[in-house]
Amino acid sequence: MTGPRVPRRLVAHEVALSAGLLRWLARRGPHGVREGDTAVPYAPGQAAxxxxxxxxxxxxxxxxxxxxxxxxxxxxxxxxxxxxxxxxIALHASCVVRPHVVGADGSLRLRYGALFDLRVPAGRVASVRVERRYPDAGPVSVGADGGVDLAVGSRTTVTVELTEPVVFVRPLGRRGEARTFRFYAEDPAAAVAALRARAVTDNV
Known part of the structure; x- marks a missing residue:
C-alpha cells in the first residue's frame, strides 16, 4: 500500500500546484474561504x-x-x-491561495500550500496563544514533544492546543496524531483573536 500511495500523492500534489498557480494568475480569491470565515495568510513570511x-x-x-x-x-x-x-512559482502561489482558515463555526483549517491540509472541528480548540518558536526543520514536521510544526521561514507564531488528538496526514501519506499544532501566521495576534472570538461565540 505504501509504494503505490506515494506516486499517487506526488501526482495529486502536482495537479494541486498547477491549480493553485492558475488560481493565483487569475487573481481569484483564496481557496476554501467561505463567507464569514477568516483567512490567515502565511505566504508573505516566505516571499523574499x-x-x-x-x-x-x-x-x-x-x-x-x-x-x-x-x-x-x-x-x-x-x-x-x-x-x-x-x-x-507554483509552490509559492499555492501557499498564497491556500491560507489557514478560521471558520465562522469555530473550526480551524491548517494548510501549507498543497502539501498539508488539516481540518480541526469546531469545539476542539482548548487554547490558542501567540508564541514565536524557531523549529529547525522543514515546513511540515513533528517536534520532539509530538506537536506538529507548520513553519514558514523556520518560524511559527501561533500555538494551538486541542481538547483531544486529531489525525493528520504528512505530505507523503504517513499518518499521525497530535493535539498540539504550531503554525506561522503573518498577523498572529489577529489569528488568535479570531479563534478566541469564534470559541466564545460557539460556547454561547
Whole structure:
C-alpha cells in the first residue's frame, strides 16, 4: 500500500500546484474561504526567500543554456531547470491561495500550500496563544514533544492546543496524531483573536 500511495500523492500534489498557480494568475480569491470565515495568510513570511530561490534558478537556467555544449545534456538540463522555476512559482502561489482558515463555526483549517491540509472541528480548540518558536526543520514536521510544526521561514507564531488528538496526514501519506499544532501566521495576534472570538461565540 505504501509504494503505490506515494506516486499517487506526488501526482495529486502536482495537479494541486498547477491549480493553485492558475488560481493565483487569475487573481481569484483564496481557496476554501467561505463567507464569514477568516483567512490567515502565511505566504508573505516566505516571499523574499522564495523569490530569491526563483532568481537563482533563472540565472542558473540562462547560464547553463550557454555553458553546456552537448545537445542532449543541454536539453535535459534545460527541462529540469525550467521545471524547477515552475515548481518554485507554483509552490509559492499555492501557499498564497491556500491560507489557514478560521471558520465562522469555530473550526480551524491548517494548510501549507498543497502539501498539508488539516481540518480541526469546531469545539476542539482548548487554547490558542501567540508564541514565536524557531523549529529547525522543514515546513511540515513533528517536534520532539509530538506537536506538529507548520513553519514558514523556520518560524511559527501561533500555538494551538486541542481538547483531544486529531489525525493528520504528512505530505507523503504517513499518518499521525497530535493535539498540539504550531503554525506561522503573518498577523498572529489577529489569528488568535479570531479563534478566541469564534470559541466564545460557539460556547454561547
Amino acid at each position: 526567500f522564495m523569490y530569491g530561490i526563483l532568481f537563482v534558478s533563472v540565472v542558473e537556467t540562462v547560464a547553463l543554456a550557454y555553458l553546456v555544449p552537448w545537445p542532449v545534456v543541454h536539453a535535459i538540463t534545460l527541462v529540469l531547470d525550467l521545471w524547477g522555476v515552475y515548481f518554485v
